[in-house]
Amino acid sequence: MSSLSRLKASPALVVRALVALAAAGAIAAAVTALATGRVSRGAGFAQEILVLAVVGALARRYGIPLPGKGFTSYILGVTAYAILDRGWPLGVLVAPAAMITGDLALRRLPAATALDNAAHLTAGSAVAGLAYARLGGTTGPDALAPDNLLPLVTLLVLLPCIVNGTFYLQLALGRAIAWVDARLTARWEAVVYVCSFGLALGWLAVMHANVGGIRLVGIGAALLGATVASGPVIRRAVRADELALIQDLSQAIARDISLAKSFQRIQELARRLVPWEHMGFARYDAASNEMELVADTAATDHGRFRFDALPPRKYRLRITPVPNRRATTPVFYDLTLPAAASRSRTFGQTYNILISGRVFEDLNSNGVIDAGEVGLASVTVFVDADNDGVPDSDELSVLTDAAGRYAITALPSGTFNIRVHTTSSSANTVPGSGRRTVTLSSGQVAANVNLGQRRIA
Numbered sequence: 001m002s003s004l005s006r007l008k009a010s011p012a013l014v015v016r017a018l019v020a021l022a023a024a025g026a027i028a029a030a031v032t033a034l035a036t037g038r039v040s041r042g043a044g045f046a047q048e049i050l051v052l053a054v055v056g057a058l059a060r061r062y063g064i065p066l067p068g069k070g071f072t073s074y075i076l077g078v079t080a081y082a083i084l085d086r087g088w089p090l091g092v093l094v095a096p097a098a099m100i101t102g103d104l105a106l107r108r109l110p111a112a113t114a115l116d117n118a119a120h121l122t123a124g125s126a127v128a129g130l131a132y133a134r135l136g137g138t139t140g141p142d143a144l145a146p147d148n149l150l151p152l153v154t155l156l157v158l159l160p161c162i163v164n165g166t167f168y169l170q171l172a173l174g175r176a177i178a179w180v181d182a183r184l185t186a187r188w189e190a191v192v193y194v195c196s197f198g199l200a201l202g203w204l205a206v207m208h209a210n211v212g213g214i215r216l217v218g219i220g221a222a223l224l225g226a227t228v229a230s231g232p233v234i235r236r237a238v239r240a241d242e243l244a245l246i247q248d249l250s251q252a253i254a255r256d257i258s259l260a261k262s263f264q265r266i267q268e269l270a271r272r273l274v275p276w277e278h279m280g281f282a283r284y285d286a287a288s289n290e291m292e293l294v295a296d297t298a299a300t301d302h303g304r305f306r307f308d309a310l311p312p313r314k315y316r317l318r319i320t321p322v323p324n325r326r327a328t329t330p331v332f333y334d335l336t337l338p339a340a341a342s343r344s345r346t347f348g349q350t351y352n353i354l355i356s357g358r359v360f361e362d363l364n365s366n367g368v369i370d371a372g373e374v375g376l377a378s379v380t381v382f383v384d385a386d387n388d389g390v391p392d393s394d395e396l397s398v399l400t401d402a403a404g405r406y407a408i409t410a411l412p413s414g415t416f417n418i419r420v421h422t423t424s425s426s427a428n429t430v431p432g433s434g435r436r437t438v439t440l441s442s443g444q445v446a447a448n449v450n451l452g453q454r455r456i457a
């Protein structure tokens, strides 16, 4: 596939490519602006890039994973600081340096992911930083002046909206699980961002403070303490939020001990915590070493289920009866699972009814299979819908096997007249009409619907 048609096929790739282009353009523009002196660098520019890149990388390292693929950190506060301190070019240069160092070197993410994250941060910082400059936003200590409030608030709002907006848009278009609980993701992205922005303003005030000596050291130490301590506090709060979801989940299970009944609610709650394909509900009985599939957790994933991280041993994998359905495969499998191995088994379920039995040679004509009475092979058994005793073209018919057995499987619930298609050399015994009538609801089974025949000499 050419790269152009791949772009057409995937809207997520289009977003990714546009963001990467915007980031590359922003870096080129920042370098040009600084090289031509259109934007003055000021003293200590290179050192500040270096320090902010290290701080930003550490922010990524100690960031907070959110349920799903979300990940939030103070890095937006670091780029906000860069923009407020020396304008958008510093923000645009700090963003990729910090993100790539943090995600690649400290978080050990794949290079493509780190570059992708860097592109979103760089492009978003450029747009928000340029908007800030366009609104007359001032840099350095003046950024905190009361008359800079409008540009400051604009930057506060634009920066996360653009960076997170393009990031989550790309995830959603790529059908990756961008968030499993959107409210939880949005809440914590916002809390972490506002906190990091507040710290950025605090650091800006400290770095440009007119106080000297011991007071500055004291304020700096307090701010450093707040910066370092706030991370674990937020991390615990996110965890508490997740635990609240788990508590809802356990209450849903406890309210009604029948998982099958409360399954929809459980599904709804569980999918907010973890990507769906990794879910499985099983009841494990250590005494019998049986693993029972209690509920199909992956109804939206073509019925796939999985059990991860089981210790190596023998298992019985069993499915519980599903209301109004019958099994079309074994209802349990015995598996021996060596370490690090995986096994795959299928459970079939259908709403269709099942009628089965034998056509047999009824030597004593009593309608019962007695000793010495054998099955009749290749006899036609049919469902006589119009009850005229004749197999019509629109009526379902099957042939008996070598032992005289038949099975009618492909019908939904209803009332059925089962008959043998008698020939000139055979007749029904009991009942004399040859008709056996069964009424079955969805998924029900009628076995031993036997049909006695005798030979006519």
Ligand SMILES: [Ca+2]
Residues within 6 Å of the ligand: 362, 363, 364, 365, 366, 367, 368, 369, 370, 373
């Ligand atoms: Ca008999």
Ligand SMILES: [Ca+2]
Residues within 6 Å of the ligand: 384, 385, 386, 387, 388, 389, 390, 391, 392, 395
């Ligand atoms: Ca008929």
